[in-house]
Amino acid sequence: MAVTNADIAAIFNKVADLLEIKGENPFKVRAYRNAARTVENIGKSLAQLVEEGYDLTKLPGVGHDISEYIKEIVTTGRLKKLEELEKEIPSHLVEMLSIEGLGPKRIKVLYENLHIESLEDLRKAAESGEIEKLPGFGPKLIEKILKGIKLAKKEGKRFKWAVAEYYANELVKYIKSIKGVINIEVAGSFRRKKETVGDLDILVTAKDWEEVSDHFIKFDGIKEVISKGPTRSTVILKSDIQVDLRSVAKESYGSALHYFTGSKAHNIAIRSIAVKKGLKINEYGVFKGAERIAGLTEEEVYKTVGLPYIEPELRENRGEIEAAYENRLPKLIRLEDIRGDLHVHTKYTDGKHTIAQMAKAAKDLGYEYIAITDHSKHLTVANGLDEKRLRVQMEEIDRLNEELDGITVLKGIEVDILEDGTLDLPDSVLKELDIVVAAVHFKFKLSSEKQTARILKAMDNPYVDIVAHPTGRLIGEREAYEVDMQKLLESAKERGCVMELNGQPERLDLNDVYSKMAKEMGVKLAITTDAHNTFSLNYMRYGINQARRGWLEAADVINTLPLKEMKKALKR
DNA sequence: GCCGTTTTCGGCCCGACTGTTTTCAGTCG
Secondary structure (H helix, E strand, C coil): CCCCHHHHHHHHHHHHHHHHHHCCCHHHHHHHHHHHHHHHHCCCCHHHHHHCCCCHHHCCCCCHHHHHHHHHHHHHCCCHHHHHHHHHCCCCHHHHCCCCCCCHHHHHHHHHHHCCCCHHHHHHHHHHCCHHHCCCCCHHHHHHHHHHHHHHHHCCCCEEHHHHHHHHHHHHHHHHCCCCEEEEEECHHHHCCCCEECEEEEEEEECCHHHHHHHHCCCCCEEEEEEECCCEEEEEECCCCEEEEEECCHHHHHHHHHHHHCCHHHHHHHHHHHHHCCCEEECCEEEECCEEEECCCHHHHHHHCCCCCCCHHHCCCCCHHHHHHCCCCCCECCHHHCCEEEEECCCCCCCCCCHHHHHHHHHHCCCCEEEEEEEECCCHHHCCECHHHHHHHHHHHHHHHHHCCCCEEEEEEEEEECCCCCECCCHHHHCCCCEEEEECCCCCCCCHHHHHHHHHHHHHCCCCCEECCCCCCECCCECCCCCCHHHHHHHHHHHCCEEEEECCCCCCECCHHHHHHHHHCCCCEEEECCECCCHHHHHHHHHHHHHHHCCCEHHHEHHHCCHHHHHHHHCC
């Protein structure tokens, strides 16, 4: 089994953790983390790049040493450097980094003085009072550690963006009820529309911070107040989401918003440019010596470093700064650009509403068209359609189109891709449809070679227009199946197939990295909702979020086209 | 360990908050 980019990134992150505990130069540690991030975001398979003899040092954050390490991992599946580090430092120590209040320095002290190597050792030593004898470890810290051990299992929990959105809206509404609040915005990964959100960072400017902060910590959904300071307060909600509320003066709002929106990597890159220009950027503004030269708006902040405004969704240091310099930032797609939905279900299978109801709801959204794509017969749990029932549905759609005004209903199917890559319905009926969406719904555990071959074969069928949720992942529930996305996209390009960006909040599939890769390879996408009821036609906005993170413009997405042109774009 | 429109050596973003401290280290984002 080939080494994946995720494997390589995991190795570099582990090296970084161990080096940190060892007490290595923090910039060296950062170099490994940067390399890990590059590897995760590159899209293309590093194993393949190595095979092609590509010069890896061209990748950002990858120099001579790390380039050699990547080659070593790809060819041997291991990294000697990591194995040596693990001999030196027990690798279980890394687990302790997840405990609030314990960082590399304290872990090192605990290991060297008390030989604490695991969470269990840590708990025993904390309870027996041994830790308290160490300098710098007072009673409050020990209490925090004990609490942290219990929480360690839940550690790293992230929330789907749509879930975070609910709490964000509630909190903003609650905080806004204070009259003195001037500006309020949820920043952080939420504002960058990341598919999952770890915590909510809310920024406010207000006449009286004390009043806002006192009000904030009385919010009904709060489980615990972590800290409350003169500019920042942190709480944990009952739903375990951490919320940071931060206040700045009005004139610093732009620089603070930039700072708290991140990403960290983007901010570091921007600040580094500022340093080279003799400027200092912090959340209070842009400074030339002691003089504040900008900070009211984000635009101002970017201007001081010679850049145009960069949309939050792009701020991941994945090339947006270079693109901004060269004036080739994408004009990101917006919800208003969408003219129709190409993947929805009805009562015929596992949907909740009729074709007419779905069509009306789509029209109310201002759409020109909606494609009915119910499941095919293999998906028995969803009451999938056989040819006979599909033909009944097709007739109903024909009748409906005669009655309807202002919206066109397209005849379609979400046809199952069987294990051997053939389709669940015969060509004789597929060819009569306006649109065929093909999808994998079972046998997720095939090898990458088999899964890739399976989908490639389905794409060979000339009636397949769109490959739905191409990696099959469900955020937080199911990993993507193994598949060679590079090959899928190459063949989509060759055959004129469209790839789906499914807007279901737990799918968002293709993800941002693959969406960007598809765009760069010239593959068109369809952003769909996979709606099973009229309400979830609104999931389009989640799809748009992900699309924007993937640098997509309206021209990259076929359902921004008017009906006639969209149908032409589907032809292959 | 990476990087270069001042540099191939000497930098590497910046501040808030906590806890344990008499002035600051560690952690966090």
